[in-house]
Amino acid sequence: MSMLFAKKSMDLLMKEAEGEGENTLERALGPFQLTALGVGAVIGAGIFVMAGLGAHYAGPGLMLSFVLSGLGCGFAGLCYAEFAAMIPLAGSAYTYAYATLGELIAWIIGWDLTLEYAMGASTVSSGWSNNFVELLNVFNLKFPLWLAYDHWTGLRKAMEEVGRDVMSRSFPSLAPGSQDYIKQMSELIAAPTADMVTRAHQVLGAPTLFGHEIGINLPALIIALLITTVLAIGIKESAKFNSTIVVVKVAVVLFVIGLGAKYVHPGNWGTNWHEFAPFGMSGIGAAAAYIFFAYIGFDAVSTTAQEAKNPQRDLPIGMIASLFVCTLLYIGVAAVLTGMVPWQSVNIEAPLARAFLDRELVWASDVIVVGALAGLTSVMLVMLLGQTRVLYAMASDGLLPKKFFAEVHPRFRTPFKNTFLVGTLAGVVGAVTPIDDIGKMVNIGTLLAFVIVCTSILVLRRTDPGRHRPFRTPWVPFVPVMGILANGYLMVKLGWLNWARLIVWLAIGLVVYFTYSVKHSRVRQRLTNSVGVKG
Known part of the structure; x- marks a missing residue:
């Protein structure tokens, strides 16, 4: 039983972080690129896709839903920042759990992150397709319905x-x-x-x-495969590609807020609490749980720790800065969207583009569609990047086949095999599954990851208080406890069906763990050898 909770020592983690070899990743990312990766993942699905779904749960109270989701992420983000600075390795929450809660919990969170990132990329590929179809309509080009959607x-x-x-x-x-x-x-x-x-x-x-x-969402499949190819070519090229797109989409978001504010009718927000939040705090909480998908970008930054030039300083900057900026932009867009359109009329697939079309601002809608395509492209890139790095970390520890998932291309220095596998699977799922079903699955996986990271901070502060921490989570235990409560509350609001999906997914993961991972775990082998030597 003790082997199930075998921990990876902090000293071993730090040695791996400083290691070199043919299977190490290239350190090429600075604070701007890391912040851009965070913004690249955060600004996209939440504004251009999920805001439409959230409005139908919260009404104009969608603004408060973004605040509630942002608070949950803020608490978790401060915990992530401490770990990312202290353990500059690929793997994110998986690696942090391995050092604090043991191998079984680490496996569960690694398997859970697969649900978060890969399914997140699938959701975004579907949203990208919706906006691509809208763009084709601008040029009076009709895509067959059975090839444009699942x-x-x-x-x-x-x-x-x-x-x-x-x-x-x-x-x-x-x-x-x-x-x-x-x-x-x-x-x-x-x-x-x-x-x-x-x-x-x-x-x-x-x-x-x-x-x-x-029916197959062909554009969703194609864009996923194109992004996968970019990621396989190299991290420098991926970061440059992402940074360029981020500049475009942030400009479009500011354009939406500035122009949309002129067409806001305050009456659409309601004149009392019931009109502002037609389903009360329950609706605001439900919307916060569904749009939570919009915030998973900042934790994806932590998966690139092994590719950051100065991870102890730059990773906390990248995560916290991107989270703060994006929350402000989200609130502004939610206010404009629900002010322009009665919440009952908000379009789910392309809410912003449709809002401007209803005002006969066709040119503005076209700009938004282009911005949405750019935004969703970068989100997909960061989600797939995060997934491949988590699988790379798990395979390096022996929990997955190392020759496949951790093999690094000799020229591009990327885990190219697992990149192509993840990208293809994400594209196929996005091509045949409705977007709202995938989005709900992603959210519960993300929230579980956040709860475990916040718990890990409490554990490590007790078990290893003297460890050097380049960044310290403030107000412990208040911040991690609030992170556990806030994110746990959002998990509850997702409903029993999503819990059932999560349990089934984790059950499948446990079968893989007990049939393969326990036999190949490097940490288990090291501990077994150590005991044998002592004996």
Whole structure:
């Protein structure tokens, strides 16, 4: 039983951080590149995709949902910063748990991070595709529904198209976008006639395989494969690519806030608490749990610790600075979005672009779509980068096959095999799964990681208080305890179905651990040899 919680000593971790060899990564990232990686991952899905979903839970209270999510991330971020500065290795929360809570917990968090990063990239690839389809519409280019969306989303889109036609004939006096129109449309879609269903399948136009219609989000698959190729070429090239995109998308976000503020109608925010938060704090909490996906960028920065030039100083700067800047931008965008459009009318797939289209600002919508594409591209890059580095760390410890997951390309100095595997899987999942289902799965994995990191700070402060800490989490135990409570609360708000998915995923991981990892763990082998020598 004690071997299950065998810890990787801090001295061994520091020796690995200073090591050199053919399987080490290149240290090429400074504070600007690290902050840009954080902003690159944070600004994207939350603003350009998940904000639409969050508005339908919180109404104008979406602004408070971003504050609530930001607080949970802030507490966790301060804990991450201490670990990242103290243990400058790839692996993020996995490595921190190995040093404090033992191998089994480290495996669980590493497996959990796979759910966070790989599925996060899948979510973003799906969101990227939605905006790509919007951009094609600008040029009057129509992408077949069955190639633009997964089957379920494509069928829903086809049903909406049929529904609009029925509405135009049955309720010609109702203005599209009005409250009555939305209500009638919702009732129509919820209980369609047999004729509507038949027409929807005709509009979808999907081919069949073994008697079942198929649908594949082709743009999502292609962009995931392109980003994977960039990552495999090298970390310097990836960082430069990301930094360029970050400049573009931050400029677009500021443009959205500046122009959108002119079209805000304060009445859309409501005149009392019930109108501002139509579902109360419960709705605000639920929205915070779903949009939490938007914040996972700053912890992805910690996975690049082994590629930072001065990790003890630069990693805390990169994580905390990116989190602070992005939270302010999120709140501003949420205020503009819910001020421009009644929350019931906020579009889920492309909320900002649709908001400006409704104001007949077609050119502004086009700018937003381009910004969304740039933003989501960088998010995908950082998510896939984080995933490959976690798998690299786990394989280096022997918990996964080292020859595959930890092999570094002799020229590009990247774990190229696991990069291509992760990118391909992320693209395939994003191509065949509805975006909201993937996003919810990602969030619960992220929140669990944050809870474990906050717990690890409390453990290490007690077990190794004298260890040199280039950055110290302030106000311990208050900050880590609040991080545990805030992120644990958001986990609860995700509901039982997402807990079930998490439990099933972790059960699969435990099967892998007990059938492979326990036999190949380098830490276990070192401890066993040490005991044998002493004996």
